[in-house]
Amino acid sequence: MVSIKKVNTVIVGQGIAGSLLAFMLHRKKIPFLLIDPSVPQTASQIAAGMFTPLSGKRKTIHPLSLQQIPFAINIYKEISKLIGYNILHLTNIYQLFDSVEEQSQLQRKYLEPSFAPYIKSISNYLSGTNIYCGAYEVTHSGWVNCEYWMKFFKIWLKKNGRLLEAKFVHQNLQIKEDRMEYNGIEFENIFFCEGYKAINNPFFNEIIIPCKGDVLTIASEHFTTDQIVKKNGIYLVPIESYSFKAGATYQWNNDSETPDQAAKLLIEGQLKNMLTNPFEIINHQSAIRPTTQNREVIARQHQHHKGMYMFNGLGTKGVLQGPWWADRIVALSLQLDLE
């Protein structure tokens, strides 16, 4: 039971965005309350949680990503300590070439000094994978166990009386000159972190493009590795020995939450092409990513209500860019200077 009547900040939504904001506020000892209905299978609960400096088909490296990676790693270490469970796994990505063109594209990249620290050629191939054109490794990468992060962070929130398990009803928010009120709770700041459901938020007109993603959990008795393996846009993330998350698909402007049979067949087909051994599909999940037109994160203060913010649009890279932006928007709300 939550008995809070007055708090500095209310956060709406406990996905990656809301959880990171809550953690940043906790770090700064700012009292907050998080409101979330505990719906299963949100994007944050099923995400594979990967992060890497290389982006997209063209394999570009954005300078901001290089600043965000070490920042995110420190935050995930701190969160692991707080919840008593290690969510951070630092590992290179074992990337199989899909074609000779991809191979020569990367060979050119090797010559660029800005790329050299992030890619590594390999001579020992991973047994159990189909090597048609060779492989390379991407360094400074890893994955965060989002399922357990969301689960254990919720337990921590509950234990500390910081979670109200309910859907936030926007119509019940009363905005006064110097504070806000919601169902008897008084506060100065509110952060909306509703993922793709922000399309229904009446206070902000941000354009959120829902992007459905399907992901499988597979088990293979004959294949094990602690590296992430990628080929042709499909990845395998080792969640346990002999068990992996495999995905994901991207269906833009699709907000159906039902797992998609065609997506399952697509991932399954790519896996057969990637692995030499048989595997069993033990789970199939789907959820909706909140993406934006120019892949820009929404970390914004409301035009008129100065205590009101939106943190959203983490898109396909919530794990990598979330901590950095959460730190910035919290600093903005507390009027702190950033380095």
Ligand SMILES: Cc1cc2nc3c(=O)[nH]c(=O)nc-3n(C[C@H](O)[C@H](O)[C@H](O)COP(=O)(O)OP(=O)(O)OC[C@H]3O[C@@H](n4cnc5c(N)ncnc54)[C@H](O)[C@@H]3O)c2cc1C
């Ligand atoms: C299949 C798949 C694989 C992915 N893999 C990766 C990956 O490898 N690496 C990576 O970085 N990212 C990945 N992502 C993307 C990542 O999941 C998203 O960037 C991230 O989860 C977005 O977090 P969020 O908190 O904004 O949204 P969400 O996870 O959608 O969370 C929003 C929360 O708000 C709550 N909410 C909504 N409305 C209300 C309301 N009215 N009242 C109270 N609560 C409300 C919801 O119930 C939910 O708990 C993947 C996504 C998918 C679908």
